[in-house]
Amino acid sequence: MSEITIQNLSRRNFLQGAAGLTLGVCLPLSAQATFVLPDAARIEPNKRFEPNAFLRIGTDNSITVISKHLEMGQGTYTGLATIVAEELDADWASVRIEGAPADASRYNNLLWGPAQGTGGSTAMANSWMQLRKAGASARAMLVAAAARQWQVPVAEITVAEGVVRHAASKRKARFGELALAAANEPVPESVSLKDLKNFRLIGKHVPRKDSAAKTDGSAQFTQDVQLPGMLVALVAHSPRFGGKVASFDDSVARQIAGVVDVVQIPQGVAVLARDTWSAKKGRDALTVQWDDSAAFKLGSDEILASYRELAKQPGAVARRDGDAETAFASAAKVVRASYDFPYLAHAAMEPMNCVMQLSSDGCEVWNGEQFQTGDQYALASVFGLKPDQVKLNMLFAGGSFGRRANIHSDYLIETAHIVKAIGGRAPVKLVWMREDDMRAGYFRPAFHHVLEAALDAKGTLTGWRHRLVGQSIMAGSAFEAMMVKNGVDHTSVEGASSLPYAIPNLTVDLHTPKDIKVPVLWWRSVGSSHTAYSTETFLDEVARAAGKDSVALRLDLLAKHPRHAGVLRLAAEKAGWGKPLAAGKKGEKRGRGVAVHESFHSYIAQVAEVTVRADGSLKVDRIVCAVDCGIAINPHNIVAQVEGSVGFALSALLRGEITLKAGVVQQSNFHDYSLLRLDEMPKVEVHIVPSAEPPTGIGEPGVPPVAPAVANAIAAATGKRIYRLPLAGQDLRG
Amino acid sequence: MITLNINGKQRALDVAPDTPLLWALRDGAQLTGTKYSCGMSLCGACTVHVDGAAVRSCSTPVSTVVGKRIRTIEAADADKVGQAVQAAWRKLDVVQCGYCQSGQIMGAISLLQKTRKPTDAQIDEALQGNLCRCATYVRVRAAVHEAAKQLGV
Ligand code: FES
Numbered sequence: 001m002s003e004i005t006i007q008n009l010s011r012r013n014f015l016q017g018a019a020g021l022t023l024g025v026c027l028p029l030s031a032q033a034t035f036v037l038p039d040a041a042r043i044e045p046n047k048r049f050e051p052n053a054f055l056r057i058g059t060d061n062s063i064t065v066i067s068k069h070l071e072m073g074q075g076t077y078t079g080l081a082t083i084v085a086e087e088l089d090a091d092w093a094s095v096r097i098e099g100a101p102a103d104a105s106r107y108n109n110l111l112w113g114p115a116q117g118t119g120g121s122t123a124m125a126n127s128w129m130q131l132r133k134a135g136a137s138a139r140a141m142l143v144a145a146a147a148r149q150w151q152v153p154v155a156e157i158t159v160a161e162g163v164v165r166h167a168a169s170k171r172k173a174r175f176g177e178l179a180l181a182a183a184n185e186p187v188p189e190s191v192s193l194k195d196l197k198n199f200r201l202i203g204k205h206v207p208r209k210d211s212a213a214k215t216d217g218s219a220q221f222t223q224d225v226q227l228p229g230m231l232v233a234l235v236a237h238s239p240r241f242g243g244k245v246a247s248f249d250d251s252v253a254r255q256i257a258g259v260v261d262v263v264q265i266p267q268g269v270a271v272l273a274r275d276t277w278s279a280k281k282g283r284d285a286l287t288v289q290w291d292d293s294a295a296f297k298l299g300s301d302e303i304l305a306s307y308r309e310l311a312k313q314p315g316a317v318a319r320r321d322g323d324a325e326t327a328f329a330s331a332a333k334v335v336r337a338s339y340d341f342p343y344l345a346h347a348a349m350e351p352m353n354c355v356m357q358l359s360s361d362g363c364e365v366w367n368g369e370q371f372q373t374g375d376q377y378a379l380a381s382v383f384g385l386k387p388d389q390v391k392l393n394m395l396f397a398g399g400s401f402g403r404r405a406n407i408h409s410d411y412l413i414e415t416a417h418i419v420k421a422i423g424g425r426a427p428v429k430l431v432w433m434r435e436d437d438m439r440a441g442y443f444r445p446a447f448h449h450v451l452e453a454a455l456d457a458k459g460t461l462t463g464w465r466h467r468l469v470g471q472s473i474m475a476g477s478a479f480e481a482m483m484v485k486n487g488v489d490h491t492s493v494e495g496a497s498s499l500p501y502a503i504p505n506l507t508v509d510l511h512t513p514k515d516i517k518v519p520v521l522w523w524r525s526v527g528s529s530h531t532a533y534s535t536e537t538f539l540d541e542v543a544r545a546a547g548k549d550s551v552a553l554r555l556d557l558l559a560k561h562p563r564h565a566g567v568l569r570l571a572a573e574k575a576g577w578g579k580p581l582a583a584g585k586k587g588e589k590r591g592r593g594v595a596v597h598e599s600f601h602s603y604i605a606q607v608a609e610v611t612v613r614a615d616g617s618l619k620v621d622r623i624v625c626a627v628d629c630g631i632a633i634n635p636h637n638i639v640a641q642v643e644g645s646v647g648f649a650l651s652a653l654l655r656g657e658i659t660l661k662a663g664v665v666q667q668s669n670f671h672d673y674s675l676l677r678l679d680e681m682p683k684v685e686v687h688i689v690p691s692a693e694p695p696t697g698i699g700e701p702g703v704p705p706v707a708p709a710v711a712n713a714i715a716a717a718t719g720k721r722i723y724r725l726p727l728a729g730q731d732l733r734g
Numbered sequence: 735m736i737t738l739n740i741n742g743k744q745r746a747l748d749v750a751p752d753t754p755l756l757w758a759l760r761d762g763a764q765l766t767g768t769k770y771s772c773g774m775s776l777c778g779a780c781t782v783h784v785d786g787a788a789v790r791s792c793s794t795p796v797s798t799v800v801g802k803r804i805r806t807i808e809a810a811d812a813d814k815v816g817q818a819v820q821a822a823w824r825k826l827d828v829v830q831c832g833y834c835q836s837g838q839i840m841g842a843i844s845l846l847q848k849t850r851k852p853t854d855a856q857i858d859e860a861l862q863g864n865l866c867r868c869a870t871y872v873r874v875r876a877a878v879h880e881a882a883k884q885l886g887v
């Protein structure tokens with residue numbers, strides 16, 4: 001990765017404040033590859049209109065939108081195509097979507113500088129103006145071509161649903177008929193964009209384009225790729241992070257029908273077979289002796305105990321307002337709480353996998369590709385290629401939640417080593433079984449938080465101290481220099497250092513232990529996955545101590561943050577905050593709790609209603625959500641993302657926990673890392689704040705408020721405060 | 735060689751008898767709509783029908799389904815119930831990443847074949863073993879009701 005120069009482009013580029021991943025990677029010119037699009041061959045180059053990198057219009061009226069972002073469930077393909085089709089005035093039914101090749105010169109994420117990739121809920125935010133212009137300029141060229149052909153003024157031409165019309169002369173043409181002529185028109189230097197009120201697709205219910213393929217089995221995931229002569233590889237991995245192969249015996253494995261080869265790679269021992277089941281039998285028949293001399297051997301209990309020790313000392317300052325020390329010294333009352341958060345696995349339903357083929361001119365990859373630029377560099381360095389010789393085919397991903405955008409390209413590099421070990425003689429599909437995926441690390445880091453609040457005699461919040469201890473996601477990556485400032489990895493403290501409440505004296509500091517070698521990564525909502533919990537449950541406790549209502553106190557402290565206050569008011573109103581909850585059955589206790597949090601420039605408030613049953617078990621009954629993510633491109637999809645975020649967050653809150661014993665991950669499959677089930681899904685109501693602000697993300701921001709809202713509801717029901725996640729095994733009866 | 739009746743066709747597959755039906759379908763018959771996710775009957779992603787009943791193909795050795803009718807997501811539209819389920823799924827935009835959805839749909843078809851107007855509790859019972867990491871559950875439930883409505887009683 002040494003060729004990459006990194007600079008922070010976040011402030012210059014776009015929204016104020018750093019998002020989860022707002023970074024820039026400056027590429028040498030050699031990285032600016034162009035690849036022939038796989039589909040380009042279908043329509044001959046002289047039979048289509050390709051006004052820009054994001055759009056092709058065929059003489060057959062087909063409209064192909066090129067998506068630079070991965071579709072991993074968030075509705076990205078549909079959303080991006082909607083933006084283009086809106087300004088193009090295309091017929092939505094003729095729009096199809098194709099994944100872009102790896103080419104950072106055309107397809108970089110504008111919020112990541114010149115790097116191509118998907119994440120941080122940035123797909124719509126960074127593409128909004130780019131794709132509106134792409135659609136509008138193509139429309140202008142079609143109109144110019146029509147005006148020239150018909151000898152009429154441009155201003156008299158109208159366009160609707162893929163048809164260009166001149167009313168006075170009763171002439172009309174579909175886009176396809178004008179495509180070739182439009183291709184000869186100059187690309188306009190500037191275009192006017194639609195007024196919001198004239199949107200016909202944006203803000204309406206536009207159905208997902210991937211629904212048909214995902215309901216008839218035809219959608220192509222990496223798992224589904226079959227190439228001629230392809231071998232399936234399963235790998236025996238070290239049970240401990242940092243363990244190496246000391247020796248292995250493959251004599252039994254090699255006798256299994258279908259097994260073709262066994263190779264040692266830096267990640268372990270790979271068995272290659274003609275099919276997946278034979279590879280699995282082969283892999284399970286290996287005996288491997290591991291050299292654990294350099295392996296990480298601590299357990300998660302010991303890790304958290306060491307974090308609690310560290311928390312006794314001041315850490316690197318992430319934010320300092322006023323003078324917290326004095327505020328605490330003169331406080332009438334101090335509230336204090338500490339919190340433990342476990343490691344969490346992404347556990348996408350499609351375990352990690354990758355298909356790779358080496359040829360004389362480079363390497364070709366089929367993958368749910370989430371971080372093109374980083375992966376190109378990583379693979380190029382394994383093979384001794386130039387990054388632009390790494391061709392990446394972006395397929396649907398069966399979920400990711402951050403896992404497939406790995407700054408260390410872990411599973412891609414593993415595949416590359418297997419391909420290299422067999423001399424590139426066959427295409428290889430790396431398949432991770434669920435157990436491999438669960439134990440491979442790159443978890444949401446475990447964290448310990450300590451919070452203290454100072455109240456004066458009137459119960460006013462005068463001071464706030466928040467200390468966090470946990471591993472850095474960015475440390476050791478190519479982004480460390482840019483994302484870690486003064487000892488503070490922004491992704492460790494986001495949501496805590498950006499606390500919106502008006503508290504005059506406030507300190508946030510951080511310890512980043514360097515000796516914990518558990519691989520960690522962003523996990524849907526990144527730092528906010530723990531900071532929203534500690535800040536929003538602690539503030540609730542403070543409200544109780546000050547004798548104030550949870551919503552009223554927040555609104556008092558949010559005078560300068562109208563978008564936070566807006567969603568909070570809306571959620572409270574829709575949930576009937578302040579009105580009594582319907583009583584539960586005999587022995588049941590019911591409660592309502594609230595949380596509000598901004599992440600990735602989107603604002604969400606949630607009110608949870610829960611029932612704690614007589615036996616101490618929990619039922620989350622209903623979650624009312626109010627969302628402000630700027631202009632709602634696809635409200636139906638925003639609702640889906642928030643519903644899904646609620647379920648994702650509840651899995652973690654209820655049972656999500658990866659533990660280690662002597663360095664070995666204890667969980668392996670869904671019986672011991674169990675996900676939320678259908679019967680546990682609460683009612684979810686989503687209300688969207690009308691907005692004319694540019695659109696921001698919705699893939700992640702629904703996650704952070706869920707756990708604190710539910711925990712606050714439990715406290716309201718039984719008085720029990722939850723300081724350790726998950727809830728499993730804790731008595732909630734207060 | 736083992737011969738299976740898959741989606742109404744006899745298919746001769748070169749797989750070992752202990753091979754789970756899942757891998758025989760995916761790697762042998764090239765029917766990749768049926769998904770692997772856990773391999774231990776814990777998630778439902780691999781759900782197919784064997785003689786009309788929903789089974790977890792990851793834990794069903796091919797030797798046990800010889801001579802039985804196997805139906806996969808690729809033949810979901812082979813009857814009215816399957817068509818109604820697919821239409822409801824599309825109408826309500828149920829899918830997100832889509833990886834679990836073949837299993838959800840095969841589970842839903844099996845439920846509606848037995849129970850034309852399922853209650854929430856019956857939907858819970860039939861589909862709670864079908865995990866969805868994207869948590870599309872609100873819409874899965876709504877789409878089963880929608881399909882039931884389309885089918886009439
Ligand atoms: S893969 Fe068969 S139940 Fe999960």
Ligand code: FES
Binds near residue numbers: 398832865870
């Ligand atoms: S739609 Fe993604 S796992 Fe269900």
